[in-house]
Amino acid sequence: KQEVTQIPAALSVPEGENLVLNCSFTDSAIYNLQWFRQDPGKGLTSLLLIQSSQREQTSGRLNASLDKSSGRSTLYIAASQPGDSATYLCAELRGTYKYIFGTGTRLKVLA
Amino acid sequence: EAQVTQNPRYLITVTGKKLTVTCSQNMNHEYMSWYRQDPGLGLRQIYYSMNVEVTDKGDVPEGYKVSRKEKRNFPLILESPSPNQTSLYFCASSFLGGGYTFGSGTRLTVV
Numbered sequence: 001k002q003e004v005t006q007i008p009a010a011l012s013v014p015e016g017e018n019l020v021l022n023c024s025f026t027d028s029a030i031y032n033l034q035w036f037r038q039d040p041g042k043g044l045t046s047l048l049l050i051q052s053s054q055r056e057q058t059s060g061r062l063n064a065s066l067d068k069s070s071g072r073s074t075l076y077i078a079a080s081q082p083g084d085s086a087t088y089l090c091a092e093l094r095g096t097y098k099y100i101f102g103t104g105t106r107l108k109v110l111a
Numbered sequence: 112e113a114q115v116t117q118n119p120r121y122l123i124t125v126t127g128k129k130l131t132v133t134c135s136q137n138m139n140h141e142y143m144s145w146y147r148q149d150p151g152l153g154l155r156q157i158y159y160s161m162n163v164e165v166t167d168k169g170d171v172p173e174g175y176k177v178s179r180k181e182k183r184n185f186p187l188i189l190e191s192p193s194p195n196q197t198s199l200y201f202c203a204s205s206f207l208g209g210g211y212t213f214g215s216g217t218r219l220t221v222v
Binding site for chain 1 (some may be wrong): 142144151153154156159161169199201203207208209210211212213214215216218
């Protein structure tokens with residue numbers, strides 16, 4: 001079965017820490033991988049999109065990497081802030097029409 | 112502003128009363144899709160469309176209909192809603208193979 005797994009399911013850290021969220025996928029024929037942020041009861045905001053030909057993307061304090069051979073992507077958040085508290089979802093695009101979503105990591109950054 | 116617009120944001124309805132959730136995008140995207148999000152189950156795809164008049168079932172299509180008569184619009188139709196369709200619904204769009212842009216979501220309650 002094609003799956004996307006995110007570990008840990010929940011994470012609580014003090015403000016200022018650097019942290020890593022993990023995303024594992026089973027299909028190496030990945031087309032691209034996208035990281036999203038979701039605030040409670042709200043929509044999904046795209047953070048970073050990594051094409052299969054790329055190894056990483058950066059935006060501000062966020063850096064996402066992609067390793068197709070190991071089936072892993074990581075989202076690195078530098079100097080975390082309370083405003084970073086949200087659920088982070090990764091999604092793998094296979095072919096050109098379907099994203100498979102992980103179940104997310106709930107992040108809480110304590111002031 | 113590039114966006115995906117869903118309406119309504121909140122809806123409470125009774126079992127069996129037909130309803131339509133609208134979705135419109137202004138980015139000229141070919142691909143549009145509907146998801147539902149339920150606690151513990153993550154995001155599951157209901158239907159998708161790769162272009163005008165081209166639609167196909169996702170993972171959980173039972174009880175739903177869609178149409179794609181214009182490129183910008185992709186309404187979700189519940190002909191006879193039931194309580195198990197109570198959920199948070201998201202519309203998303205993209206260029207084929209590109210990153211997703213999500214709407215803000217529709218919280219549906221069927222009583």
